[in-house]
Amino acid sequence: MPFIPHTADEVREMLALIGAQNIDELFSEIPLELRLRESGKLPPALTEMEVGRLMQERALQDSQPLCFIGAGAYEHHIPAAVWEIAARGEFYSAYTPYQAEASQGTLQLLYEFQTMMASLTGMDVSNASLYDGASALAEAVLMAVRVNHKSKSRRVLMPMTVHPVYRQVVRTIVHNQGIELVELPYCTECGNTVPDSLHRFADEDFAALIIPQPNFFGILEEVDLLTDWAYANGILAIGLVNPTALALLSPPDEWGGQGVDIACGEGQPFGAPLSSGGPYFGFLCCRESHVRQMPGRIIGRTTDTDGKAGYTLTLQAREQHIRRSRATSNICTNQGLMTTAATIYMALLGPAGLEQVAACCHAATRKLVENLGAIEGVEMQFDRPFFHEVVLVLDVPVQPLLDRLAQQQLLAGYHLGADYPELGNALLVCCTETKSDDDLQQFITLLSEAMADLRRSRC
Amino acid sequence: MPFIPHTADEVREMLALIGAQNIDELFSEIPLELRLRESGKLPPALTEMEVGRLMQERALQDSQPLCFIGAGAYEHHIPAAVWEIAARGEFYSAYTPYQAEASQGTLQLLYEFQTMMASLTGMDVSNASLYDGASALAEAVLMAVRVNHKSKSRRVLMPMTVHPVYRQVVRTIVHNQGIELVELPYCTECGNTVPDSLHRFADEDFAALIIPQPNFFGILEEVDLLTDWAYANGILAIGLVNPTALALLSPPDEWGGQGVDIACGEGQPFGAPLSSGGPYFGFLCCRESHVRQMPGRIIGRTTDTDGKAGYTLTLQAREQHIRRSRATSNICTNQGLMTTAATIYMALLGPAGLEQVAACCHAATRKLVENLGAIEGVEMQFDRPFFHEVVLVLDVPVQPLLDRLAQQQLLAGYHLGADYPELGNALLVCCTETKSDDDLQQFITLLSEAMADLRRSRC
Amino acid sequence: MLIFEHSRSGRTNPVQAPRGEAAKSDIPQRFRRRHRPLLPEVSEMQAVRHYTRLSRQNYAIDTHFYPLGSCTMKYNPRGCNTLASLPGFLGRHPLAPTPTHGQGVLACLFELQEMLKQVTGMQEVSLTPMAGAQGEFAGVAMIRAYHESRGDEERAELLVPDAAHGTNPATAIMCGYKVREIPTDAAGDVDIEALRQVAGPQTAGIMLTNPSTLGVFERRIHEIADIIHSAGGLLYYDGANLNAILGKVRPGDMGFDVIHLNLHKTFATPHGGGGPGSGPVGVGKRLLPFLPIPVVGRKGGSYYWLTEQEYPQSIGRLSAHMGNIGILLRAYIYIRMLGAEGIERIAEFATLNANYLMKRLAQNGFEMAFPERRASHEFILTLKNEAKQTGANAMDFAKRLLDYGYHAPTTYFPLLVPECFLIEPTETEDKATLDGFAEAMSAILQEARTNPELLKQAPHSLPVKRLDDVKAVRKLDVVWRG
């Protein structure tokens, strides 16, 4: 029996002790009329070898194209050691560390994770992960509404330069609590949220302002001005940041005069394979004064009866298993293993390595931009500082172009048309450190050929 | 610096303590005229990401054809757990267990390995591995010559049905000690060593007779008769066995009236990936009375000062690090990690599972044989009981056929022509449990097409 | 030692950082970071050694019996990990075009949806929720969307048994509901009379698990369904306990309108020291239009995403992509390896193990919370007498179990049973392990009687002794500051 160790003799002995004739008798409390009669239409069992072959075929179907899509999920080099260690049974197959003394491995690692994330964002404290970047932003919004004592407003300002799906997710999660999201338009010339445009909200009451850095277009927002404006108006500032970018860009804690109140984002760039979108992890950091309103697990350092340092879940009174309906969130299981990988990733890269990753990603994207001159009909949409991702406008329709390039095993970027129709034939393109000069050349060559062909076939 | 942790400050401090100006000074005892002046023509350093890409491209070049070659290396399903555990740092990066108390993991595992191998072969004792099957056979020959007190002969009988490369390896390793290998011919009709043909050696003196089961052609030798003949003539019997086959075939201990003196073979079928030929491992088992002449590490169970059971290297007085020039062999490092994998493999399969593996391999080969009728110009060379591997004779030349099928991603078998020219257009074909009915069909289809084409192009 | 304590300023691991001069001068100074973050500066070996050693301080399914009630800590087949980690799966960008670069993964997800429909008896499944609690959110949000779509806006209350898991009431609140607790009767069932009294036009629905968190099957589930449905409410099934009934009875057949599953429990995906999990939701007819997106569809043999176009009334998206796909693949592989028959045996042997261990512990003198009931896949034992007699409470027993090489059961949950252990052995443990656990419990009981301090000071053999949780809160230290 797959994964069941019982021998027939043992089953007999066990039933005898229980005092039951057979296993079926153990289900006697289930009303008979509810009992399933046939065993359903599941496929028959496969051996590991058989399912292995099936999965190998399926994995091959998805092949491994040259990919210039970013748009919230980034292909980075993951050191081999990351998953060789994270996949060790002791990390992989442990539960949430409820018995602290028997979980010091996970707990100390998470304490280290919190320290690293807090330092990267500049914030005082970090939790031990949320589901992903989008849901972390939603939790940040809920938290900001709880925390902002200056305002009783349940309205939150959300720039349109925030990832379009993040905006959907936030709406899904917060709207049942009567929170209203007010969208901030962006400048279609510059690709950022124009700080001056906020003045028209000066008289209204808001709980929080979300500030993405870089924003969905890769453009750097004027985070100092935006944060200062929020502070001046009694609005909490929520920084939504890319952790790789943080190695180069100023930490949210230093935005404007006061820094943000909450920083959150998607942790995927730190050691999580692209994996069709998950599992990734969300992170959330904040000022110490807000820590009791923070959602998710938090690990604290304490001492044992000998006075030796040890680690344990702390501030559990915020959580659902203690506080139940008054908890800061319903989150229970988070993305532990992904933070395990992220912690090892950060340790293997170190501050200099991580800065080099960020710089190389950015330099590759800039190099690509500089070489676009070689292609007719391509232009940069925005002329402002960016980080590792840019919007191109093309003189041909994007979808047929992408389809064609996909056939050639090139995923040339993300089509912005559906989310931002006002931008026309716009393509969001990203390079990371995984893209060599040859890859860039390949991109240029295939793209220009395809565009030329498309143009020809149109006339 | 790759894999070197020293900071500039630390280097300074360390040199100061040593009392050296710089690192170069530490090499002052090396005569100056010998010192290398340039750093050689090694390629520049790559990052793990870069070498990763290179290796991925190289691995893809070797692709993954449908493979019906056996000939001493067999494609079996390896449960995922085998290498997920064997590759754990504690097994992977430990040295030979010289400090027993700090190596109980490896030592107990090897004791279990010895127990499993002894039971599988039926022999009293097993060592903890040799390099591979071929060198294990060479060590068995050397051991037999040392052990056989009835005979002072340094001549050993080796059937031609032993793997041709094994015969070469044995020769390479033993001939410097003046040991002569006398080849036994085989019956080209039946594919086995005919016991009666041994009678002509009855008056000669030999130290040992090698008995392969199954032999290189997949044919089952008359092991009982051969073993009895050896015993009757004061010759030691060495069984050369396939461990998978042992799940179905009688263990060498039970061959004839007395069983063999030494059983050895290639352990690859137990958890070692094909990997172009290595690393695999050799195993060697023997009667308890011969244990002090056995080469290689042996683990023994003993007790600690509290009387608790524990494991340690034992009978080290046989080994080179103690006995030096009078050691049973020069072997030191063996194939520990491969036996680790093999032990986990055997534990995951169990006796019933292993028997099922053997039976399914064999059944697949038989099924293939039964379907060969569908192809013109193919015949079985030998009509005798076999295990999971057979010799086919074709009416077309083998090499062009194989080349052509390789282009179609089918490796149809091993060309016997070079080693056994007397067999003509002979192809050694093997199925294991990894071959599905579809695979067999594919083999039949492609082979018959290719043969037909070849025949056409010849006339 | 913390990884930071191995750090030395200026140490790098150049093999892992990309090479090359990478000027960043086009990024204006005002956007740039001025101080490097406090990340460790260690060699690769130092990192490997540190985290390898840390891992060894964990108890885990791969190393210990882990009878943590409600958590279904069963064997996580290694093959699921290896196969879900094939490069084709790991390397796929979430936005890669599905017609050319995604049919493999979508085929698996589609089939998983189908299989989960089968085992739950629901009409449609969405795989997107990333854990049980997010599945609950999705489920309750659908209930709310349903009532709203009918203009039935007065329903402001969600009923939750007092024994429910904390995520249930917390979820209700996140969805804007008031929570009303329903008491449990002496036999461990929902107090039906109390339920009748509170069910009414203000009732949006009820959240239940069955078997409940008390380790017993809710026998009057049909009656409960009638009461709630008659009142116009819907029934939510918390799938955390599905392991107990797989192949025996289906939530859909019991009358539930919506369900979440915990793949990281029932379907053996790893818990990873806290996650990632996966909490797919299944719905009956009424909630079909509200499913969270995306869902995988099939047309003419090829697979694609179903989005707001096909589900205009969807409650929306819960993650930037489609949740924890790597985990979904593991569950898919697991189910394929079990097949129809294997799935059914899960409940049988999980239940056998629970009843056997319950009986053994009862024979050894421990008091069961519901001695007259059959255990489901788990059961509750109360140490209230022992605590009174010896002064060693459930927490002390739990910590002492760690010394014996067993992870402790769930303690102090459900709260209504004093000094309780919620014990769930799961089907993948063998009899000898259960016997060993029962003997350890007896040995500890003996120790409690003769030397209760031994328990109160426990554990004695772990990397740390009993940790001071109170201090962890009072002197909050959640970030290392050197």
Add this chain to the structure above:
Amino acid sequence: MLIFEHSRSGRTNPVQAPRGEAAKSDIPQRFRRRHRPLLPEVSEMQAVRHYTRLSRQNYAIDTHFYPLGSCTMKYNPRGCNTLASLPGFLGRHPLAPTPTHGQGVLACLFELQEMLKQVTGMQEVSLTPMAGAQGEFAGVAMIRAYHESRGDEERAELLVPDAAHGTNPATAIMCGYKVREIPTDAAGDVDIEALRQVAGPQTAGIMLTNPSTLGVFERRIHEIADIIHSAGGLLYYDGANLNAILGKVRPGDMGFDVIHLNLHKTFATPHGGGGPGSGPVGVGKRLLPFLPIPVVGRKGGSYYWLTEQEYPQSIGRLSAHMGNIGILLRAYIYIRMLGAEGIERIAEFATLNANYLMKRLAQNGFEMAFPERRASHEFILTLKNEAKQTGANAMDFAKRLLDYGYHAPTTYFPLLVPECFLIEPTETEDKATLDGFAEAMSAILQEARTNPELLKQAPHSLPVKRLDDVKAVRKLDVVWRG
């Protein structure tokens, strides 16, 4: 507990066995097995748990400082394992045709041959030997083949320093030679006068390592080479200590005719708890024709095996295929990650660490075997005074080190230094670790003075206490019999 003690008759793990009725009735009864072997009957989880737990009883580079002299226990980069384990490499059959299915792996092997030629200064390399000792065998067999090819058959003696590793004399015997030991002088060098006296027409050659197993560089290597070569013999270089001189001086330039390398030492391939290793051999001009086959050749941009056709005088084959290819790939990846500069730094920092640790220990009062000499990548300390004063000998110190969380250095080798520790820290350890080790040694010395029993009973904190090696031999128990 042994895996067999978890076994229960009739238990199977069907997920791992192939399915289907597989009749074997065509195999006649007389060939068939009558009783099943004693293999464990355990569930997959039991096997996983058992071997995971066992692994945790090991010290290893990934968990502990492991300064085992002569063994070069340095960090084994995880990337080498991951990349050498790509499916294309693992799945390739050794007899797959190289033109269509093998250019990838052969390219790596060819380049590895070239790189090893570079670092050793030899003319050609064969990668086939499967460990150091097999490399030695190949090397000495080539020396013999060389003399035989010249009809110089009288040369029956191989010279070996008394400090040599045991494999050296054992190999000489396997190749049919007599062994003649050469003494060491007080400074740790070969006694040149003694050497002069024994070198002669009966001398086939000499086996040396340089730096020697005494941890010092053989300064008069040129003179030695002259003596041997003048006598008509050849020089064999045991590459176990190559880590000490990489990029500084090459065996080829020192006058050696043949060399083996231990990739599982110098080139960071794992030792796997005993192997697999890899022992490529390199040769100078004289031995070129005798190289063991196969070797990888290149013609017109494509790679192929060189066999007896190209090497008709080859000593022959040493393995059924081409040795431990998976290990060779790991070494290849390692060298690519280091590059020219990185390779050179190995010797520098291995030597820096050894000299630093030697000095620290000397300052702490320990006696060095060769205090006037520079350490190479390793050094020897003698505890003879401590043993005399306290009764605790080198073995006791070694066992006590385990309690402090350090693997012990090599003990009692080389035999000519009494109560010795051969200590090799390697370049991948940081200063703090060396400091910690030095402090532990001092602490143990203190213990030896005040409480020698503590050392004699050590270790105290490991899964077992001091094991009885004598009993292990006397009451031989090498197979479990239930």
